[in-house]
Amino acid sequence: MTKAFLFVLGIAVAVDAHAQTIHSPNHKLALTFVLSAAGEPTYQLNYGTKTVLKPSGLGIDVKNQPSFAKGLMVARIDSSQHDDTWTPVWGETKTIRNHYQELAVTLQQAAPVGHRVVLRFRVFDDGLGFRYEWPQQAGFTYFVVSGERTEFNLPADHKAFWIPGDFDSNEYAYTTSRLSAVNTTPIEPIQERAAPQRVQTPLMLKADNGLYVNIHEAALVNYPAMMLHVDTKTIGLSSELVPDAVGNMAYLQAPEHTPWRTVVVADNAPAVLASKLILNLNEPSTIADPSWIKPQKFVGVWWEMQTGKAGWNYADTSNIKLAGTDWNKLKPNGRHGANTANVKRYIDFAAAHHIPGVLVEGWNVGWEDWVNNWKEEVFDFVTPYPDFAVDELRTYAAARGVNIIMHHETSGSATNYERRQEDAYKFMNDHGYTSVKTGYVGKIIPRGEHHDGQWMVNHYVRTAQKTAASHIMVDMHESVRPTGLQRTYPNWLACEAARGNEFNAFSEGNAPEHETILPFTRFMGGPMDYTPGIFKLTNYEPTGKRRVHTTLAKQLALYVTLYSPLQMAADLPENYNAYLDAFKFIEDVPVDWDDTRILAAEPGDYITTVRRAKGKDEWYLGSITDENARQQPVKLDFLTPGQRYEATIYADGKGADWQKNPASYQITKQVVTSKSALVLKLAAGGGAAISFKPVGK
Structure with missing residues (x-):
């Protein structure tokens, strides 16, 4: 009321x-x-x-x-x-x-x-x-x-x-x-x-x-x-x-x-x-009928590009002038990730595990000439590479109950994107795309403007408005950090605007404390597309030197502690197939909630959060720590009194440690009530994830 x-x-x-x-x-x-x-x-x-x-x-x-x-x-x-x-x-x-x-x-x-x-x-x-x-x-x-x-x-x-x-x-x-x-x-x-x-x-x-x-x-x-x-x-x-x-x-x-x-x-x-x-402090929603807005999980042709297994570009840079504007003359480099067969592989995995979306980056022409060139005309957002069959993939995905998520990298040229948005969104509507991830890598055009200046702030809002008019949900990367505008434009599901999980692929990575700080900083303004769920925590890129600074159980817990209505299962299908019992938590965990309780938290140290699924008497708990192992007591008094629940606990396993043994985990089950209590043993850089589902009284 x-x-x-x-x-x-x-x-x-x-x-x-x-x-x-x-x-x-x-x-x-x-x-x-x-x-x-x-x-x-x-x-x-x-x-x-x-x-x-x-x-x-x-x-x-x-x-x-x-x-x-x-x-x-x-x-x-x-x-x-x-x-x-x-x-x-x-x-x-x-x-x-x-x-x-x-x-x-x-x-x-x-x-x-x-x-x-x-x-x-x-x-x-x-x-x-x-x-x-x-x-x-x-x-x-x-x-x-x-x-x-x-x-x-x-x-x-x-x-x-x-x-x-x-x-x-x-x-x-x-x-x-x-x-x-x-x-x-x-x-x-x-x-x-x-x-x-x-x-x-x-x-x-x-x-x-x-x-x-x-x-x-x-x-x-x-x-x-x-x-x-x-x-x-x-x-x-x-x-x-x-x-x-x-x-x-x-x-x-x-x-x-x-x-x-x-x-x-x-x-x-x-x-x-x-x-x-x-x-x-934000204005109410401008969308009278938001029934088309669907929070969702997704997988995608992305992590293999970040880790060097595949690339966004279809051809080598040296081949651009030879091709001119006839993209069919491009000579394939054999490393293009967004090809029809590979995308079908992700669609099949998503369908098998009830994941509604598949993000495809690198599907459109222009990636050979995009980065650090400060150019206006790089992408047109409607022309696919020769090996990306738009209509075939739409039919294939639809038959399996999966939506393909569009990707619009602007290479920082917001002016070019604004000129082409009407055609781009019509292309999406015509081909069944309901969501888009935008990107603004590089220096901004108009030249001299900044990502966080007034001109670009207004561009992001215009993009939220234009996508809403076309019934399109949007996830903006390299944008200004959010300030609660998701209330006014609820189709604006998430932003990046912070150091995400991808930095583990090409830099020194994110320290174990990073995810215990983000909810107190970047997430205060709104959801982030952090891309959690990496299961292969070492030896996933060519040098073999990079690693994810968490345990596997902590990657599961992030789906609860880092709130977003748009959550990616970011790893490769083959890496998930090796741990399908653990992947069950990602498959089950919702992205929309009726209740949230922060049970314990200290910035830079630990967070324990529990959430109730939208419209269900199911609860999901995530608990994470920094580089220090700790024991986290949890009272289950948030559960409905008198109701019994099966708690499936995904915890750090024997000897688990983000540096020495990150993949060790264990899964146990027990029946609990609102009078029960648990003690979670979190390894260094570790975590725990729990699902609570009602069972007969």
Whole structure:
């Protein structure tokens, strides 16, 4: 049932107001707004008697116009309360409560300019959201944001989990340090080197006094992503926006607003992971009938390319000029993975194990000339290679109840993609493709723009809108990190925007702690296509030097601890065929849920999560650890009282260790009830996965 309550108090004043304080519904959090004698807006946040944020500045600089950061006076104060419950199209819980207290302060510049900005604060039990709004007003319509002065001044030198604030990539390993020690200089840049003290959001902080604080943003639309500059001396954080090709931040037209700046606060780590604050700050779904949106698992012609067994390109690069535009003249190199016979192999495996999707990368012409060339015209998104039989594969897959997932790599040329999207999506509709994975590898075109700047932020939103109009689900890779827009565009199932499992194929890989940090950082904004489920953990690429830094049981647990409505079983069919008893968990585990409980968690150390399947009395548990072995007690009081369940436990086996013996696992079964308890023994870099299915009472 949905309920809402709204109370508004409006006060019009012509002089500076006294401090304004509002509390969260449970009164634990207190937000105080103050306008200084110099007309500078500030805010502070407290959790009970503990300081979350000291007085911190606010403001927006506008090019060639007076700033909205000083010389302001309060023109109006409004307060309200809101409480309702909404149902997501898909997600971690069946319903979400949206309950907050709001304070809206209208500030006005001094005469004769007199332009206004509204600072809107919403305080939830789990944190704070605030944004800048420009109402429609005389003399202030078009404007250029040249900078943002939002500060997050911290009371102490917190422990931080951070990656560099790169304008073009989020694909970094996390560093854990005190804020005073933040320094990105020693870190090898992936695309665009970050400034030494600039870090990305979501930024996870742990205070010595027991508070957990997460700083990010919500509803990023028509604005650049926010990075954070760390003042390592004062331990202050300040916003730093991603610039465009000429150094401006955003081009706006009133009425307009910024994204929400978010601060999630809790006195325990599981509560941070349970927060729905970012989703609540996004607008409701724009899709009236979402029945065509289907969360799903998939396999795909992908890992064999990452590991060097096959390639995306059909021919060698030297053969391009000889072929011209006649792709049938290309000379096959014999390593093309997206060929008809190989794709059928994946379709057969998916059908045999009730996996609804097969992703095919490298199906379309252009891969011989795509990377690092900064070219406009590389892909047309409608022309298959000679060895990829579109119609034959569509018929073959449909007969087996499988959908083929389209792949659109843009090579960073968003302009080329936008010109061709209408034809590309018509091609998908005509050939039965219901989902697409997009990619933006390389430097962006328009040249000089960044992956996380305003132009590209708007491109991602336009792509979500255009795919929705064609009833297509989308998974974006190399995009800006998510900010809860999956609520507004539920066809936008997932993003990459972080260092995924693929890095184990071509780099030093992901440390065992990586997956225990991601839910507290990257996943705070939305689901990720992490591509878990690697079973062949060593000797899977030509050098034999790479390895996955987990046990096999931990790969299973990731399907629960790393939430996504789009989950890949990323390994090769032949590697799964060697462990079909373990693969049964991947086959069974859902991707859509009615309930989620975070049973135990500590960023960088461990996570234990249990979820209830959508529309069923089935529960699935995942428990993971970092490089340290540990025992994790689990009470099963989340189960329905009086109901008996068969627990199938996929655990680390004898001698399991991510370095020494990663493939050791054991599967046991036992009958349990809500009064039962388990102790999970997690190996170093290990984990455990459990399915709970009801049996007769």
